[in-house]
Amino acid sequence: MTDTRQIARQQQHHRDDERCQALRALLMTPLMTPAHEEFAAVRRHADDLRAWFARETGWPLHIERDCARLFKRPADLSDASRGLQGYERRRYVLLCLACAVLERAEAQITLRLLGERLLALAADPALASRGFAFTLTAAHERRELVAVCRTLLALGVLQRVAGDEEGFVRDATASGEAADALYDVQRRVLASMLVAVRGPSTWPAAQDPMTLDERLASLVDEHVPDSDEGQRTALRHHLARRLLDDPVIYFDTLDEAQRTYFTNQRGPMAVRLCEATGLVPEQRAEGLALVDEDGALTDVAMPAEGTDAHATLLVAEFLADRRRAGTTEGCRLDQVVAFIAEARTRYGSYWRKSAREPGAEHELAETALQRLAQLRLITTQGEHIRPLPALARFALGDAELRTATPHAPNSLFDAA
Incomplete structure (x- = not known):
């Protein structure tokens, strides 16, 4: 009987650890395909993960055979540091246009055809009126298109079947058939790209938000029940999102309602979030930080090499x-x-x-x-x-320089 209990505890520990790793993987890779190592674990713990994210953050989690999508909607819309690496406004426009082309494409598409159809969308007078122009004649423009394609490849929206992108960049005449690449279009992954509560195309022209701040707010505006419980839930979700997305929350960055709730609930909230994610809470007079001692649950590591x-x-x-x-x-x-x-x-x-x-x-x-x-x-x-x-x-200790010691050869090839 004792051995049975011990085996049951070990199995439960394994399940808990696997669920924690799956949750951490979704936080780092909200759009996940079967190519990701943790995808199988995410599917195995799908029900628990959906329930946890719905309860703690209000983020919907959709898990299908082809992909898993955690719809992480940001709590801080003014944070401009969450963008894709190397992207600025122009490249984001190209990414959106490329997705629009793929949405109307067949199951397969070539890089050259993607570029040609993107050119047609880029000629929209509304884009020209805002100073956007894209002709695909210069090498740097072809390089921009290739960068967008590689982003879509990394996200799993595209899968390369044949060819390579470098030849397309070097082909100044844009007429060589060999300088091309062929892709499969993964429609389920493509459909999961947008995490907005309401799609931008659903706004009537008369109600279309005008300023950038209004547009950002309209994309993620969620219904909050007009009740005490609804308000408390909204506050809990907002703070949990910030704790999971941001390294630290300071009291002086919160409004009065958020600060009052956070003062009373940061202890229990930190315990719940840390039990599920493996993070370590640091409560200070100025606020709360959830620290990952392994340094893996972050896109900006510190300290790091280089x-x-x-x-x-x-x-x-x-x-x-x-x-x-x-x-x-x-x-x-x-x-x-x-x-x-x-x-x-x-x-x-x-x-x-x-x-x-x-x-x-x-x-x-x-x-x-x-x-x-x-x-x-x-x-x-x-x-x-x-x-x-x-x-x-953070503090820098004294440097410790180690001299590499030559190891004894353990084979004829090492000795050579």
């Missing part, structure tokens, strides 16, 4: 020391640039060659400050940088 990551940690320590010394008002951008230029004399031998060039400190400073802002460790306003309380948890 010159940019090292410079970021150095800047974090520089700003944290100023805050500890009582300089809470922060510093200017030129002071950070000067600090990196000085640090280069100490650590430059370990940095990549381009970072040691004169003037490279400006780029390193901008990269470091961008990473720290994404982690909610600083705020920037123009040339002014203000450190936030959570920055104090």
Whole structure:
């Protein structure tokens, strides 16, 4: 009987651990296909995962044979740091146009045909009136289209059947049939791209939101029941979304209703979220952070390897020391640039060659400050940088340089 109980406990522990890993995978990869390692676990725990996300965050979770989609709607619409890597407004327009082409396409499409149909949509006078132009004649425009296709490949919307994209970029005449690629279009994945509560095309012309803020709000506006319970649920979902999406929540970023609820409920909320995700809560006077000790549940790791990551940690320590010394008002951008230029004399031998060039400190400073802002460790306003309380948890220890010891050859090939 004892062995049976022990086996049952081990099986339950395995199920709990697998469910936790599946939940973490969905947080990192909200649009998941069978190509992802955790997809099978997500399907096995589908009912529990749907119930948990609905209860704690209000995010719908759709799981089908071809894909799983967690509709993560952001709590902070003003955060511009969540975009796709290397994307700006122009490339987002191309991504939307490409999806519109694929929505009307057959089960397969070539890169060249995708480009031709995209050109027809790009010629819309409404886009031209906003300064958007796309001709596909220059190499950089073909490179932009290829970048969009590779994004769709990474998301699982497209699957490459044959060919490659590099030949299409090099083909200046756009007439060589060999310089092309063939894709399968995964319609279920494509249909799951948009996470809006209401599609933009459903707005009548007379009610169409005008400003960018109005359009963003209209896309994710959710119905909240006009009752005390409905209001409390909406507050809980809003705060849980921020805790799972953001590294930290500060009390001074919340309105009165959110702050009151958060003050009373942050303890139980942190326990529930951390039990399910494996995160570790850090409750401070200024707010609450959910920390991933493995450093895996983030798209901006710190600390990390590489010159940019090292410079970021150095800047974090520089700003944290100023805050500890009582300089809470922060510093200017030129002071950070000067600090990196000085640090280069100490650590430059370990940095990549381009970072040691004169003037490279400006780029390193901008990269470091961008990473720290994404982690909610600083705020920037123009040339002014203000450190936030959570920055104090980062410090740089003394470097430990290890000399590689040659290992004894264990085979004839090693000895050679």
